Amino acid sequence: MAGDLPAALTSADFLDFDRDQAALGQSLFYDTILSGNRNISCAHCHHPDFGTGDGLSLGIGEGGQGLGPDRTPGTDLSRIAKRIPRNAPGLWNLGARDLTVMFHDGRLSTSDLFGNGFNSPAEEWLPQGLNSLLAAQALFPLVAQFEMAGNPGENEVIGAVHDRIDNAWPILAKRVRTESDYGRRFVAAFDHIETPEEVTIVEIANALAAFMAIEWTSIDSPFDQYLAGDSAALSAEQKAGMDLFYGKAACSTCHAGPLMSDQKFHALGLPAFGPGRTRVFDPYARDVGRMGESNRLDDAYAFRTPMLRNVALTAPYGHNGAYATLDAMVRHHLDPGAMRYIWQKQDANLPEVPWLAATDFIIQSDRREMARQARSVPERGPDLTEAEIAQIVAFLNSLTGTTVDTPPFGVPAWFKP
Template sequence: MGVSAAVADPITLDDFVDADPAQARIGQLLFYDKILSGNRNISCGTCHHHDHAGGDGLSLGIGEGGIGLGPDRQIGDIRKRVPRNAPALWNLGHISVDVMFHDGRLEVSDQFGNGFDSPAEEWLPEGLDNIVAAQALFPLTAQFEMAGNPGENDIAGATHDRIDAAWPILAARVRANETYANMFVEAFENVDEPLEISIVEIGNALGAFITTEWQSYDSPYDAWLTGTPLPDDAERGRALFFGEARCASCHSGPLFTDQDFHALGLPAFGPGRTRTFDKMPRDVGRMGETDLLSDAYRFRTPSLRNVALTAPYGHNGAYPTLRHMIRHHSDPVTARAAWTPELAALPHAPRFGGVDFAIQQDRFEMARQSAVLDINPVMLTEAEITDIEAFLHALTGATAHTRPMGRPDAVPSGLPVD
């Protein structure tokens, strides 16, 4: 492939799944309504906020029980940090997207007869419109994200019985609200009365909002695809990206992701994504889903659309800037050795001091992680890093900060909107 080659065709509206505007309006309200959380104190929008380009600006999220918003959010009375960085929402409704979450634990699949291979397996209900609608249901069942802790509320208790047990309770909450009930009856052809509102309609409404609200394909790069030149530094960066720097070997296609899983050798920290039989504060990535040793420490390639707006970077938000992340790709061994905890955006939490960086004291685990690396380093000069960074900024949509619907001022539950 020549250095001038582009690997992506232009994106158009036809490349996205269909969504009903009335359903998207319900989804917008539910997205910011804390009625969907166990303790009614956090919404989807808390960690995927419009003010932060669909993220939260933290390395590791502060979920249920936290106080505040974005990089200023404080730990409150949370029991632990969310173990991974809040992923961006841009272009999730693109028809090419068939796998989600950092470890790919949600995929389009016929394995369980409901259209998806998911943590809910055969208990995921049928009728979800697309993978985005399915994805929207899982933060609602996550203890440290939105469900809360056992003993605190009926959602948390039900979730610990079985992953799908809380969804009917949440649906009952929503349909008990007259405003929501009327909106669902009006927007969904299969809903004739409030009692027919289920978690499926709630997921489809959230999916309709996410798939329409976070579309973005009007960047300088998109203009370049149709003949408008890039600035000189971004053009040099583009040539490097698709050429000698080999960035496009993984960040390919219209969304700049191969939707595959790779080990980048990022610095390890945080509570880890522990499992019933593995309580170590580590994150084994894709292996946590497949149980295949060959998938250990590999994570899904993120899309780079609007990447300049979605710091910090990596599955655990290890790096605060694009420049840091490009340097890591150029020389991961040196970058990992030079990494310091100060680079992580972790709001102060003295009681987590013994957990946040504990895994780095385990020399055997550090050796295991260091031994797995899928990057073929390409040594870059500082000038070349600057040019690649300029190209990544050229992936920012002209209207990225102007979303069609935005954040609502109020929601039907009457709960405060973050």
């Protein structure tokens, strides 16, 4: 029998955003104008066709071509120099009032540490006036070399980033506000903006946040309907899976509360591959997870608990996209050691990049690092039957919103990947 279920999410659980600003944010989200080389948009890694992700284990960022699993790594001098080190997370429900931390390692959180409302990689250089955690988050892909900024020597944005992170944002803001249509729209959407010259990166980030929050708030899944009082919203199999999720399987220990996340960090012992998100002094490709932010040994290889609304749409799963299916991810939670043992390199959805192939799995040849990671692998979970695993997967599918295919704004007709 299920334990205590969370309260139903309602519109009151989400921040209020302006729809005119959101409409402006939609254009910016799908426009390549915010990338250093004007060749990639936010949507290339977070597209609704792939559950607001990209369908890849590790993404292909700046320099790549195409969209989703068919995206290619580019050619000649413009080709990618590195895979994106972590899986592109979904963007569902990021406007929630109770959300306090973002990114797989939690390097962005609400905080008074630097006097601007956030603890972030920009520290005291993060600008004042950002209206939400989501707005702060929107700033960092723009100045990430392999995501949107480009490589040194290619454009003025990445050059400014390497001088100091906040030096790049005024360059992007000027680029946007001097485009006549954007300048006019900012004046119309923001009451405090009287001329395009007043537009800063803060208004750009706030517009992006307004769009993402309004576009991808999702609280109408069968599970949400059940929580709201519709006892017939779940099938018998989904109901049995819910009972396991909140009972015997103990999934809700971490996927807790209305957002289905404790917003904490846990080591799952996922198979290791890819470049990892390394610290400056790490000499090799590994990903230490939360420890890279906290510098606490207890946080080694731990990653943030993801929220689960629309999880069936956001494959592959894990901080590095190690598993292609919900079934495999559930099985890993139940027996991490066994799943690590049987995992194969071909299980990772990594488009072929010949010049990176030698390093894609190089971490697995480092015996000492593999031993360190093995010590963080959790113990086995409860023993479940095949039928019970199928029931949990059925429940996870019940978290898919009923209106995800009809969002308020949609993809602009002019967007060409």
